[in-house]
Amino acid sequence: MHRTRRTLAALVLLLAVGAAAACGKEGSPPVKGPQPDELPVYQVRTDFRLPGSATWSKARERGHLVVGAKEDQPYMGEKDPATGTYSGFDIEIAKMMSASLGFAPASVEFRTIASANRETALQNGQIDYYVGTYTINANRKKLVGFAGPYYMAGQSLLVRTDEDDIDGPQDLDGKRVCSAAGSTPYQRIEKDYPKADLVAYDTYSVCVDNLLTFQVDAVTTDDTILMGYAAKAPDELKVVGTPFSKEPYGIGVPHEDTALRFALDDALAAHEKNGDWRKAYDATLGLSGVPAPLPPAIDRYPAN
Numbered sequence: 221m222h223r224t225r226r227t228l229a230a231l232v233l234l235l236a237v238g239a240a241a242a243c244g245k246e247g248s249p250p251v252k253g254p255q256p257d258e259l260p261v262y263q264v265r266t267d268f269r270l271p272g273s274a275t276w277s278k279a280r281e282r283g284h285l286v287v288g289a290k291e292d293q294p295y296m297g298e299k300d301p302a303t304g305t306y307s308g309f310d311i312e313i314a315k316m317m318s319a320s321l322g323f324a325p326a327s328v329e330f331r332t333i334a335s336a337n338r339e340t341a342l343q344n345g346q347i348d349y350y351v352g353t354y355t356i357n358a359n360r361k362k363l364v365g366f367a368g369p370y371y372m373a374g375q376s377l378l379v380r381t382d383e384d385d386i387d388g389p390q391d392l393d394g395k396r397v398c399s400a401a402g403s404t405p406y407q408r409i410e411k412d413y414p415k416a417d418l419v420a421y422d423t424y425s426v427c428v429d430n431l432l433t434f435q436v437d438a439v440t441t442d443d444t445i446l447m448g449y450a451a452k453a454p455d456e457l458k459v460v461g462t463p464f465s466k467e468p469y470g471i472g473v474p475h476e477d478t479a480l481r482f483a484l485d486d487a488l489a490a491h492e493k494n495g496d497w498r499k500a501y502d503a504t505l506g507l508s509g510v511p512a513p514l515p516p517a518i519d520r521y522p523a524n
Contacts, residue, residue: 258503259312259499259500259503260312260316260496260499260500260503262315262316262318262319262320262325262491262496263319264319264322264323264324264325265319265320265321265322267322268320268321268322269322270479270480270483272479273479273480273483274477275345275348275349275473275474275477275480276321276348276479276480276483278345278348279323280322283327284323284324284327284328284329285318285321285323285328285329285349286328286329286331286346286347286348287314287318287329287330287331287347287348287349288330288331288332288333288338288341288342288346288347288349288350288351288352288472289306289310289311289314289330289331289332289333289350289351289352290310290332290333290352290353290423291306291332292423292424293308293310293424293444293445293448294308294449294451294452295308295309295444295447295448295451295504295505295508296308296309296310296353296444296445296448296504296505297309297310297311297351297352297353298448299330306330307504308504308505309371309444309500309501309504310352310353310469311330311351311504312500312503312504313471313488313497313500314328314330314349314351314471315328316487316491316496316497316500317349317351317484317487320483320484320486320487320490320491321483321484331346331347333346333347333350333352334400334401334402334422334423335401335402335422336401336402336403336422337402338350338352338354338364338472339360339363339364342363342364342472342473342474342475343363343474343475345474348473348480349471349472349473349484350471350472350473351471351472353373353441353442353444353445353467353469354366354470354471354472355373355404355442355467355468355469356368356469356470356519357404361521362475363475364473364474364475365472365473365474365476365477365478365480365481366471366472366473366481366519367473367480367481367482367484367485367488367518368468368469368470368484368485368488368516368519369470369516369518369519370469370470370488370492370497370515370516370518371444371468371469371515371516372466372468372513372516373444373463373466373467373469374442374443374462374463374464375404375405375408375440375441375442375463375464375465376441376442376443376446376459376460376461376462377389377392377438377439377440377446377459377460377461378428378431378438378439378440378449378450378457378458378460379437379438379457379458379460380431380432380434380456380457380458381455381456381457381458383437383438383458383460386437386438386460387460387461388460388461388464389409389412389413389416389440389461389464392409392413392415392416392438393413393415393416394416394417395416395417395437395438396417396435396436396438397409397413397416397417397418397419397436397437397438397440398418398419398420398421398426398430398431398436398438398439399418399419399420399424399440399441400420400421400422400423400424401420401421401422403441404465404467405440405441405442406440408465409440419436424439424441424445424449427441428449428457431457432456432457442467443459443463444505446459447459447505447508447509447510448505448508450508451508451509468516468519471484471488478523478524485520488515488518489518492515497515498512
């Protein structure tokens with residue numbers, strides 16, 4: 221009974237983060253999240269112009285940028301169900317890019333896009349760029365462009381705290397493992413650990429719900445995402461083992477819009493140099509207790 225109560229408390233916490241402080245039982249993990257007064261303020265470039273970018277020109281006519289993001293990843297990209305406000309490290313990256321492109325960060329219109337639909341959203345013009353734990357790889361570069369990388373993550377495993385049989389991917393034979401459909405982590409488990417019983421959903425929050433209710437044995441994705449879930453429910457969840465991949469996070473842009481990609485590369489370099497990148501990390505993902513690493517080298521690859 222005690223275990224059930226704790227599990228339900230964690231479920232409430234993860235599914236209703238905005239209201240968990242009021243409805244969670246006494247002793248539930250505290251609601252943690254970026255505090256607005258601790259976030260950096262990004263200087264908007266009023267003189268910026270990018271006529272060579274069709275994407276930027278359309279946004280200029282519209283008056284604001286439309287950015288694809290995740291809504292269920294604590295400390296990275298999370299949407300408050302009560303206010304509709306997005307927060308997290310990826311959200312801050314999107315805002316600092318907006319400022320560098322000449323748009324007020326507060327004017328950004330965020331749209332939740334599932335992992336499997338990212339390329340389509342960029343190709344169809346549904347969004348101007350995408351910031352949401354989006355790993356740069358060769359296959360995706362055939363479909364979309366990438367600025368960055370702005371962070372180097374690694375695939376890991378999230379399990380329940382009472383799980384003693386899983387310490388790494390080598391222990392997944394016969395285990396039910398959940399990941400997001402279309403994601404790089406899903407594809408890696410499918411290819412490299414075929415004896416795992418792989419389950420896919422559109423979002424990682426559904427995977428975590430299934431983990432908490434004992435329907436799966438582990439959730440796998442990037443350590444950044446799993447760190448957030450474990451920090452939100454430390455009595456229920458833990459990250460095990462060491463990362464078993466390198467996941468360079470990039471900003472997805474339309475494939476042919478090289479001008480926008482290069483402008484975002486320049487913006488990333490500037491915000492890393494002036495300290496905005498570090499401040500944004502400390503106020504968001506840094507709340508998980510993991511100190512900021514050095515940002516990876518930006519790969520300014522030539523136009524295709």
